[in-house]
Every structure is written in structure tokens, then in C-alpha cells.
Amino acid sequence: MSLELKRSFLEDELDLFSEEADLTDDLAFMHWFYRRHFDLDDEDEIPPDEIVDGSGERQIDLFRIDIDDIEQRSHIWLIQTKTSKSFGANTVSLMKAGLDFIFKTKRKKVLELKNQKFVQKILEARDVIKQYGNTNISVSCLYVTLGDDQNLPEEALENASNIMDEYESGGVFGDFEFKFCGVHELDRILNIRRNRARKINFDLPIAYDANRPSIIEFESAGVGSLLCTVRGEDLAKLALVEPRDAVFDANVRGNLGLGGRVNKNIYASSIENEQAKYFWFMNNGITMVCDAFSIVRDPDSPMVKLTNLQIINGCQTTSSIRAAYEAGELSEDVKLQLKIYQSKDRSFVDNVVVATNNQNAIGTRDLHANDEIQLLIQRRIEEDYDLFYERKRGEAKSANVPKSKVINMEKAGQAYLAVFKRQPTISRAQKYKVYAPEYYSEIFEKGRPSQIAVSHELYKYSETLGRKAYRELEDDDPLRNILNYGVFHITRIMWWVLEKETDIDTADHASLITKIRSGTKRIEKVHERATDILFDIVDENNESFVNLNNYFKKTASQQDINKHLVKLEKDD
Incomplete structure (x- = not known):
């Protein structure tokens, strides 16, 4: 899920950039990457002579030459950008052909190209090599997409290795790199820029x-x-x-x-x-x-x-x-x-x-607080729902965030287990399992931030009513213990009611979160229905309404819920 989250953030930024710059998606991505990679201000433009995209460009969109007169060195940047979500082995091969054309093709052949921008940059690069010597030249060849640069196709890696064998291992230049820049690298560049103020x-x-x-x-x-x-x-x-x-x-x-x-x-x-x-x-x-x-x-x-x-x-x-x-x-x-x-x-x-x-x-939660996935979830929830996902204890208080807007990481994990993994008993009795490898991955890496957020808000709604019931209802009222000790079980059933017995769009998490936080009559009715169902389940299984705390800690309670809900669906 880390990849998809990062990609979604990048796509959001690219869409905004494309709209503001009035560029096609491909051009917007090229301009956006150039500005971010070379750390330009938003008002700065790419020098026109560095955009060589066009006929005969040999898979090179951007051709930049940096000169350091003091050190008598130069850095040549050759960049290919594509909005695809993968890295093509064929593109790498074509980039190899582009490198060969730039550095090996005879001048007469180069001059025959119709793409004059590309011709001029090739000639400029060769002049720089003559002036400073090839060992004082660094070359960076970047292949940029919205693909997964931590899980690259074998054939693409092999083709890149062939490039490195010839241009890096051979010692042609002082320094040479062929780099795949995908979602993870782009996110890293953005974070460096974003965090500079801090x-x-x-x-x-x-x-x-x-x-x-x-x-x-x-x-x-x-x-x-x-x-x-x-x-x-x-x-x-x-x-x-x-x-x-x-x-x-x-x-x-x-x-x-x-x-x-x-x-x-x-x-x-x-x-x-x-x-x-x-x-x-x-x-x-x-x-x-x-x-x-x-x-x-x-x-x-x-x-x-x-x-x-x-x-x-x-x-x-x-x-x-x-x-x-x-x-x-x-x-x-x-x-x-x-x-x-x-x-x-x-x-x-x-x-x-x-x-x-x-x-x-x-605690174990603290050691996960700075996990990359937690940072990504926090950012997505804040951007999409204007809520504060608290990764580490005291973070919300330090940031002066009101409690009503806080999504507690641990509670959110428990709620997700209850709602989307249908395991309210683990949520109730074994919250430490939220951080166990098998559950942590299922919740925070495979679960979507929107699911984590909506689970938490459902839980918080149930928990608030449970606390109220425990304060206000008589000790012998059976609903008192159900509402107090069965919060995660009620939350799990609420989701079932929302999906099976209402016309509320449960896929629209933003709208649903708004309804839950507003405490609308419809959500109140859903909670009442879920409470009635849980009451029936407890009654059917001859459980004591006095000692429900133990019942809700047993696996039998979630098994009883599953059986009862299946029966309700069949009866319908």
C-alpha cells in the first residue's frame, strides 16, 4: 500500500500542476520533475534549449549541462520522463542507443538530425568533454516514471546493467550513473523539499x-x-x-x-x-x-x-x-x-x-510511529478528511489539535480489525496484536487510509455512546454492559448494517465520515439496529448480561456474530 499511497500523492500534485501550468499530462510531468529534481522555484521555467523532446531525440527528453568553472568539471544530465506506471525494458535499450548516439556517432551523422535542439546539445556536450577531459565529466542518465523503482523488471535491470558495464565500469567518465526514478524516489525528493523548512x-x-x-x-x-x-x-x-x-x-x-x-x-x-x-x-x-x-x-x-x-x-x-x-x-x-x-x-x-x-x-506503538507507512497514512487522512492521525503519543496535544479531530493510531488499528477483518474479539482483548507482524501489515500496509479513518470514526461513535450508557443506565439494565463492553462488536455490526440494510454508499468514505461525525439520525438508527442485533446474539447464546466483559473477550463472541449475520442475510 506504501507504493499506491505515494503514487496517489504524486498524482494529486501532478494534476494540480498540470491544471495550473495548462500543460498536457506528459509535458506537465516533465516540467514538474525538472523543477523538483533541480530544486527550482515554481516561477522558474526549464531553459528552452534543454528540452530536446521531439523527432530523433533517442529517448532523451531533457538534456542539461552543468559547468563548474572553479573545479573545471561538468555534469551532463540525460533524462527520459514517462507518465506510465512501469519501467519498460525496451525504453532502457533505446536510451542505451541514445547514449551511443550522443557520445559515439560521428559529427556528420549527428548534423543530419532534424531535431536541432538535440544536435546543439550533443555538440555542446562534446565541446565540454574536449575542454575539461572525459574523466572530469559526470553523466547521469535518469529514467523517470510513476512506476515502482523498488521492484524493477528483470529485463529492464539487465539492460541497465549493460549500460553500466560499458559507461561506468569501463571508466569512460569520471562518474556515470543510470538511475530508475519512480514513485519512491520522487516521494523522497518531495519530502526533502517539503521538510527543508523544518x-x-x-x-x-x-x-x-x-x-x-x-x-x-x-x-x-x-x-x-x-x-x-x-x-x-x-x-x-x-x-x-x-x-x-x-x-x-x-x-x-x-x-x-x-x-x-x-x-x-x-x-x-x-x-x-x-x-x-x-x-x-x-x-x-x-x-x-x-x-x-x-x-x-x-x-x-x-x-x-x-x-x-x-x-x-x-x-x-x-x-x-x-x-x-x-x-x-x-x-x-x-x-x-x-x-x-x-x-x-x-x-x-x-x-x-x-x-x-x-x-x-x-510501547510497541511508539517504535512504529516513524514507519514510512504511518507518515503516509497521516498525510493522506489530513489531506482528505482534515483529521489528525496521531502516530505518536502527545503529538496532537503538542500541535494543539482538538481531541474531536484526532484519530488515534492504535484505536484505528483495533477498529480496522473489527470492521474490515471481522475480528472484534482481538480488538477488544488483544490490542497488542495490532503491532504483531501478521496483523500490522494487514491493517496499515494493505488497508487503505480511508478504511482506517472510517473504522475509527465508527468506533469512536460507538465508544461515546457506550461511555454515556455506562454513566446513565441502571446497573441491572442489560444494555449497559453491551454498550460499554461490546463497543468493537457493535462497530463491526454497524458496518454490516450500513452495507446490507441501508442505501448509504459505504464506498464513499468521505461522505460516510461526515455523516458519522455529524451524528445524523440515520447513523443513530444504524447504531440502534447494531445494538439490537448484538442483544439478540447474547440472548440466543445464553450469555449472562452481567458478565459480558468476559464474553466479548472470547473468540466465541465474534463467531456467534458471524453465524447470526449469515442467518439474517438468508432470512432476507
Whole structure:
């Protein structure tokens, strides 16, 4: 589902771009890719001479030559764009023929081409090679589509390998690459562009004494690291950099605020002078990752300069200290241990996030919070339904999102299991299975974001009425326990009622979500009908209305539902 989600985002953006630019789909894709790949502003146009698409272009749409006079080097870009959802082996072969024509065909033959733009770029490329020498030339040949660049056809890969064997392995150029750019690569390029505004660079003051060891530097496997001490006030100032909380983007959880016991204790120990003196010893410290760091060993103003930093461990400590600083209560005696890792390797960063110890207990949900699929689901739900899909605890609160607009990741997973996998008992009694490999994939990777969202909203509707019933109904009222303990079972039956007994279009998830959130009479009737059905099921199976909590935790309850619903369909 990751591929389809990414593709849908790209297609949305391409449709908008095509409409605004008044271009055909093919031309829009070419112009859009050029702007995104070379990081141009929206008002910038492709230089006309670089568009060589046309007769005799040998599967080369874009021909760009970058010159670096200082380094005496050049980079030649040869790009083919297609809006197809695959990578054709034949296209790769034709691109090989295009490369051969550009670099091997005699000048006389080149001049015979009718496509003069292409002719001029070929001649320009050859002049550049003469000027700087072929070993100072980099060539990038890009094949761009909306296909799956992580699951390429064998024949296409073989053809690309043949190109690499001749042009890269042979050492013809200083550097050569043939690259398939599909949905995943395009999404990566977009994310780099989108997240640039949240890139945090900061000069962080540190404790440093030239006369005694106060910092430790270490490097291994290409990862640089620094262990040092930072004042609480300076850490708080870092956490105040806008956009607020962007420094925690890579953390598995958002800012949990001061509601929890641990965070309250951190806050208290940071403002009480006697405790603040021992903060360095009593706190686990902060772990950061960054693209680069450099130490300034000025005895009057020592600091570490950080590029694109993220706090991956210590979000709660940092946010608690920030709160104390903003309240004017932070003790000047607060100091913390700080570990900094310098690496651009995302897999390394992800491993550090998972492996690092935390003062607040981390659950399985937290470790999945930054999964790519969770980011994609969050974005799709926000764009389509204006709802906030909360991947990590405290994220919605930190973003000041009202509770009424929050879709809780774990509850959404449970609800999806109940509605679309028809397993309300697992939802009720074994919610940890939402993160088990066999269920996690079924829910979050194979399920659609719209299904996840509508499941959650149905569940939330049932859950709200269940809580109300438990507060207001008498203890001996049988509906009290059904409505309270059978929330997931009622949610599962509601979907059946919607599909089988109403004319509501259950495929139109956006409209259905609106109806559920508005609490229309029709949805109320659906809930009443589902509750009546569940009442009949409990009664038919001679279950005690007093101890329904245990019944709804048994597999028998969902089996009884399945049998009863089949019977209802047959009776109709």
C-alpha cells in the first residue's frame, strides 16, 4: 500500500500542476520533475534549449549541462520522463542507443538530425568533454516514471546493467550513473523539499575546559560522535526554535506535556535549586543526530555548531526543561549530558531511535510511529478528511489539535480489525496484536487510509455512546454492559448494517465520515439496529448480561456474530 499511497500523492500534485501550468499530462510531468529534481522555484521555467523532446531525440527528453568553472568539471544530465506506471525494458535499450548516439556517432551523422535542439546539445556536450577531459565529466542518465523503482523488471535491470558495464565500469567518465526514478524516489525528493523548512541548524553552547577533559570525541564506521555537557537554559533555547517542536520530528513520540508523572518530576527537579545541582547525575541525558557538527573550542564561548539536528532521545526531558524556562522557573544549575551522533544514514538513525533507553516507557506503538507507512497514512487522512492521525503519543496535544479531530493510531488499528477483518474479539482483548507482524501489515500496509479513518470514526461513535450508557443506565439494565463492553462488536455490526440494510454508499468514505461525525439520525438508527442485533446474539447464546466483559473477550463472541449475520442475510 506504501507504493499506491505515494503514487496517489504524486498524482494529486501532478494534476494540480498540470491544471495550473495548462500543460498536457506528459509535458506537465516533465516540467514538474525538472523543477523538483533541480530544486527550482515554481516561477522558474526549464531553459528552452534543454528540452530536446521531439523527432530523433533517442529517448532523451531533457538534456542539461552543468559547468563548474572553479573545479573545471561538468555534469551532463540525460533524462527520459514517462507518465506510465512501469519501467519498460525496451525504453532502457533505446536510451542505451541514445547514449551511443550522443557520445559515439560521428559529427556528420549527428548534423543530419532534424531535431536541432538535440544536435546543439550533443555538440555542446562534446565541446565540454574536449575542454575539461572525459574523466572530469559526470553523466547521469535518469529514467523517470510513476512506476515502482523498488521492484524493477528483470529485463529492464539487465539492460541497465549493460549500460553500466560499458559507461561506468569501463571508466569512460569520471562518474556515470543510470538511475530508475519512480514513485519512491520522487516521494523522497518531495519530502526533502517539503521538510527543508523544518531543518534545524543551531550553535549550541557547551561546557568546555581546556585544562581538563570535558568532552569526548569518537568515530567508528563512518559515524562521528561527541559526548559533552550542556546547560538546561541553552537546551531550552534550542527547543524554542521555530517551527516549534520541529527538533523532535525524528523522535518516536511527540511532546507528552506535563501530564505524566515522569515529566512532572523532571520539571520539578529542574526548578528546585537543591535538586537541580544533581540533574546531570539523575537524568539520562539527551541524544541528538545531525548531518554535521563542529566544535568551537573558544574558552570564552565554547559551542558545537550543529547542522540539521534532531533530538531522538530526550524529547520529554527537553520539553519539560523548556516549559520551566518559559515559566521563568528554570534553575541556572541545571546541566545535562549530551550525546551527538553525526550521520546521514537513515537506517543508522532509525536503529539508534529504537535502541536508545528512555525514561518514559516505550510501547510497541511508539517504535512504529516513524514507519514510512504511518507518515503516509497521516498525510493522506489530513489531506482528505482534515483529521489528525496521531502516530505518536502527545503529538496532537503538542500541535494543539482538538481531541474531536484526532484519530488515534492504535484505536484505528483495533477498529480496522473489527470492521474490515471481522475480528472484534482481538480488538477488544488483544490490542497488542495490532503491532504483531501478521496483523500490522494487514491493517496499515494493505488497508487503505480511508478504511482506517472510517473504522475509527465508527468506533469512536460507538465508544461515546457506550461511555454515556455506562454513566446513565441502571446497573441491572442489560444494555449497559453491551454498550460499554461490546463497543468493537457493535462497530463491526454497524458496518454490516450500513452495507446490507441501508442505501448509504459505504464506498464513499468521505461522505460516510461526515455523516458519522455529524451524528445524523440515520447513523443513530444504524447504531440502534447494531445494538439490537448484538442483544439478540447474547440472548440466543445464553450469555449472562452481567458478565459480558468476559464474553466479548472470547473468540466465541465474534463467531456467534458471524453465524447470526449469515442467518439474517438468508432470512432476507
